[in-house]
Amino acid sequence: MMLVRSVANELIPHQLRSYLYSAFRYFFTPLSPDLTLAIDERCGMSKNQVYEAAEVYLSTRISPKTERLKLSKTRKQKHFTIGLEKGELVVDGFEDVRLTWRFVCTEGQKPHGGEKKHFELSFNKKHKDKVLDFYLPYVFLKAEEIKKQDKMIKLYSRQCPFSCEDDNERRGGSWGSIILEHPATFDTLAMDPALKKMIIDDLEMFLRRKAYYKKVGKAWKRGYLLYGPPGTGKSSLVAAMANYLKFDIYDLGLTSVRSDAELRRTLLSTTNRSILLIEDIDCSSEVLERQMRNKNKKLPDKTGQLTLSGILNCIDGLWSSCGDERIIVFTTNYKDRIDPALLRPGRMDLHINMSYCTTDGFRLLASNYLGISSKHNPFFAEIDSLLNSTEATPAEAAEELMKSDDPNIALQGLVNFLKRKRDEADDETENKATGCGEVDSSVRRLNAIVSRVKRLKTNVDRRKIMMRKRK
Numbered sequence: 001m002m003l004v005r006s007v008a009n010e011l012i013p014h015q016l017r018s019y020l021y022s023a024f025r026y027f028f029t030p031l032s033p034d035l036t037l038a039i040d041e042r043c044g045m046s047k048n049q050v051y052e053a054a055e056v057y058l059s060t061r062i063s064p065k066t067e068r069l070k071l072s073k074t075r076k077q078k079h080f081t082i083g084l085e086k087g088e089l090v091v092d093g094f095e096d097v098r099l100t101w102r103f104v105c106t107e108g109q110k111p112h113g114g115e116k117k118h119f120e121l122s123f124n125k126k127h128k129d130k131v132l133d134f135y136l137p138y139v140f141l142k143a144e145e146i147k148k149q150d151k152m153i154k155l156y157s158r159q160c161p162f163s164c165e166d167d168n169e170r171r172g173g174s175w176g177s178i179i180l181e182h183p184a185t186f187d188t189l190a191m192d193p194a195l196k197k198m199i200i201d202d203l204e205m206f207l208r209r210k211a212y213y214k215k216v217g218k219a220w221k222r223g224y225l226l227y228g229p230p231g232t233g234k235s236s237l238v239a240a241m242a243n244y245l246k247f248d249i250y251d252l253g254l255t256s257v258r259s260d261a262e263l264r265r266t267l268l269s270t271t272n273r274s275i276l277l278i279e280d281i282d283c284s285s286e287v288l289e290r291q292m293r294n295k296n297k298k299l300p301d302k303t304g305q306l307t308l309s310g311i312l313n314c315i316d317g318l319w320s321s322c323g324d325e326r327i328i329v330f331t332t333n334y335k336d337r338i339d340p341a342l343l344r345p346g347r348m349d350l351h352i353n354m355s356y357c358t359t360d361g362f363r364l365l366a367s368n369y370l371g372i373s374s375k376h377n378p379f380f381a382e383i384d385s386l387l388n389s390t391e392a393t394p395a396e397a398a399e400e401l402m403k404s405d406d407p408n409i410a411l412q413g414l415v416n417f418l419k420r421k422r423d424e425a426d427d428e429t430e431n432k433a434t435g436c437g438e439v440d441s442s443v444r445r446l447n448a449i450v451s452r453v454k455r456l457k458t459n460v461d462r463r464k465i466m467m468r469k470r471k
């Protein structure tokens, strides 16, 4: 053998020799019977759903052999979250298939750096079809069940693009999240009972119709336009929907989106089973128009400009190709001021009018805030008749009812408040008749601006809290 090798070394040139050795090794080394699937954390800019499902599923499949685990729990979580540490293995079984999961972290490539995470799933090659067709769908199903049991609903808001430290996040659209602690549910919402039932039925039907949407070739999404004066419960209704469906909310402030590309990036990083919320669309479209006018002054080229119909087309396009179980909600105080693009038939599936407080709404608030019903209560008849002749929002009524623990004092407060409102409305009608209407309408506009500024301040405060929490 030694002799053969030394003759070969002399006769065959070095490069050809090493080629022959590697070809020899390739043909004579036994092939591995195993197949390994690499499941990366991200697919381009969006999250990889297989990775997410695996992460959740594997937290319930920790074997006694596992040596290191990651443990966490937030204040509102019911249970601990368990995750694998770098390099740890989980062995799983599915019918006659033995599967091994390994969690791998590697240094990412420059310039972005950071850690790259993926799972490796290994099993015997002969089970490839079974794993792809049955095991992985089973992992998805289990992950959904686990998530539903311990689901914390999150409220995502866009962060200032300059304050975002994490580069990954910037590329993914810079959403920051807090746990949604809004207590509103359909039980606590004061609104017309028939309308409430219609909304719940609509949501239920939407959830049931996955196959139907597929059959008719439409994206599985539903759009709602909520309109009504400030304080009638539009934001509360969105929170109630999220709590009912256990969907996260993505609160998209359109005025912070500067280009089509940024909008696409932002939308791509939202997840399925979520509500995309665009509040005060009448103000947003004003700002968008203004931005567009300014841009057009400077740039004759219109590329990149944002218009409401452009935004709607972008959402439709993206969701038709990569979105499931999506809900979009627009809110406005002035339905007559919004872009007709939004009102066109087929755009928003339901237009929901959130109205002033009705007598039914008042009964719900009274039971909710004071724990009382109309039985033998002398105030109810008077409040009913005042509500029928005065426009008071549920927010105003709720504020009065919260002023005292004693139901009689609180109800008397509400009666006084409604009487004052009625008198003011009478004065206004009189003023209109005598020509003082203009001053009053200016005061009303001023009041509307004050309430809008208050809302914006609340949003800014919320974002500040969120950023503080992130730090």
Ligand SMILES: Nc1ncnc2c1ncn2[C@@H]1O[C@H](COP(=O)(O)OP(=O)(O)OP(=O)(O)O)[C@@H](O)[C@H]1O
Binding pocket: 188, 189, 190, 191, 228, 229, 230, 231, 232, 233, 234, 235, 236, 237, 332, 333, 354, 394, 395, 396, 398, 451, 455
């Ligand atoms: N229909 C309602 N049922 C029960 N509570 C309500 C209702 N509407 C308003 N409220 C109370 O008033 C508060 C403010 O309401 P909400 O923010 O939902 O109003 P909105 O219609 O979104 O107002 P805006 O147009 O100013 O955004 C709520 O937190 C809730 O306590």
Ligand SMILES: [Mg+2]
Binding pocket: 234, 235, 236, 279, 331
């Ligand atoms: Mg609101």
